[in-house]
Amino acid sequence: MLDWDDLRFFLAIARTGSLSAAARELRVTQSTVGRRLASLESGLGTRLLHRTPDGYVPTLAGEAILGQVERVETEVLAVERTTGGHDALLEGVVRVTAVETLASHVLIPAFCALQRGTPEIGIELLADVRHLSLAMREADIALRLTRFEQHDLVTRRIGTMAHGLYASPAYLNRYGAPDFAAGCPGHRLVTGLDGAEVTQAARWMTEAAPRAAVALQTDSPEAQLQAALCGEGMACLSRLRGDAFGAALLRLRSPWPQAVVEIWLAVHKDNRRTPRIRLVLDAVTAAVRDRASDLDPPESPGPVELVA
Structure with a gap:
C-alpha cells in the first residue's frame, strides 16, 4: 500500500530538483530523502525521478503520477486544516513568515512577550524573501509588504x-x-x-x-x-x-x-479561528500597530x- 509520506518526498524532490533542497523543505536529512525515494520506487517497481547534471527530473512514470500526487497533497492539507481549525487548545507550534526587518525588529520582541505568558505555544519565525505558501502549510501566518493574491486567504492591511x-x-x-x-x-x-x-x-x-x-x-x-x-x-x-x-x-x-509600502497580514481561511493561530495573529497585529510611529x-x- 502506498504511503502518503513517501509520496510527499517524491513531490518535494520533483519540485526542488535536488535531494538537499528537498531535505531543507521537509526539515530532514538528505540521506532520509534519498532513502524514502528509493523505498517508494522499490514498492512501485519503477523509477520516478532521473538524476541529470541539472538536477532530478521526473521520468515518464513520474510525470504520469505527478498531477495525481499533487491532488492527494491538496486533499491531505485540506483535512489537516479542517481538523486543525477545531483544535481548542492554546498549545502547539505556529509558523510565521515575514520580511527580515519586521521579523527581527518588530516581531521578535512581541513573540518573546507572548511566550512569557503562553509558553505552551511554540513559534517558528522564518525571515525569508520567498513567498511561502499558506495553502501548502509552509507557514501558518504571513506578513508581507505586498498584497496577497491567493483567494483562499483572509488578509488585511495592518500598517x-x-x-x-x-x-x-x-x-x-x-x-x-x-x-x-x-x-x-x-x-x-x-x-x-x-x-x-x-x-x-x-x-x-x-x-x-x-x-x-x-x-x-x-x-x-x-x-x-x-x-x-x-x-x-x-x-x-x-x-x-x-x-x-x-x-x-x-x-x-x-x-x-x-x-x-503597505504591511499585509494573511492566514489561511481554514486556520483563522484556531486558537493558537488567532493568538499569534493578534500579537503580530498589535506589534506592528504599536511601532506605527517608528515604521512610518x-x-x-x-x-x-x-x-x-
Missing part, C-alpha cells in the same frame, strides 16, 4: 512602512552630495536582488537615481544597511532601521516624497538637503 535613501558620511565625503535633478551621475547604489526587493522602494530609487551605478546587490535588508554604513553606496532602507544610526547614516532628502515617521519638511 505602513516608510523608506528613505541613506548614505554614510564617509561615502558622501568621497562622492559628494548626489545631484537628484541630474539623476545622481557618478554615484553608487546598494540594492536588493530581483525578487527580493520591495517593489515601491525599488521604483522610488529608480526614479531618484537613474544614472547611478549599482555597486552591490543582496537579498538581505540588513546586509544593504551594513553596506551603506561601510560606505559602499547609497541604499534605500526602511526608516525603522536607517534612522536608528543617527549621524553614522544620513538620510538624503530628495525632491520626491519618501517611499511608503513623518517626512521632514523643507528643501532638498541632507538630514542627519
Whole structure:
C-alpha cells in the first residue's frame, strides 16, 4: 500500500530538483530523502525521478503520477486544516513568515512577550524573501509588504512602512552630495536582488537615481544597511532601521516624497479561528500597530538637503 509520506518526498524532490533542497523543505536529512525515494520506487517497481547534471527530473512514470500526487497533497492539507481549525487548545507550534526587518525588529520582541505568558505555544519565525505558501502549510501566518493574491486567504492591511535613501558620511565625503535633478551621475547604489526587493522602494530609487551605478546587490535588508554604513553606496532602507544610526547614516532628502509600502497580514481561511493561530495573529497585529510611529515617521519638511 502506498504511503502518503513517501509520496510527499517524491513531490518535494520533483519540485526542488535536488535531494538537499528537498531535505531543507521537509526539515530532514538528505540521506532520509534519498532513502524514502528509493523505498517508494522499490514498492512501485519503477523509477520516478532521473538524476541529470541539472538536477532530478521526473521520468515518464513520474510525470504520469505527478498531477495525481499533487491532488492527494491538496486533499491531505485540506483535512489537516479542517481538523486543525477545531483544535481548542492554546498549545502547539505556529509558523510565521515575514520580511527580515519586521521579523527581527518588530516581531521578535512581541513573540518573546507572548511566550512569557503562553509558553505552551511554540513559534517558528522564518525571515525569508520567498513567498511561502499558506495553502501548502509552509507557514501558518504571513506578513508581507505586498498584497496577497491567493483567494483562499483572509488578509488585511495592518500598517505602513516608510523608506528613505541613506548614505554614510564617509561615502558622501568621497562622492559628494548626489545631484537628484541630474539623476545622481557618478554615484553608487546598494540594492536588493530581483525578487527580493520591495517593489515601491525599488521604483522610488529608480526614479531618484537613474544614472547611478549599482555597486552591490543582496537579498538581505540588513546586509544593504551594513553596506551603506561601510560606505559602499547609497541604499534605500526602511526608516525603522536607517534612522536608528543617527549621524553614522544620513538620510538624503530628495525632491520626491519618501517611499511608503503597505504591511499585509494573511492566514489561511481554514486556520483563522484556531486558537493558537488567532493568538499569534493578534500579537503580530498589535506589534506592528504599536511601532506605527517608528515604521512610518513623518517626512521632514523643507528643501532638498541632507538630514542627519
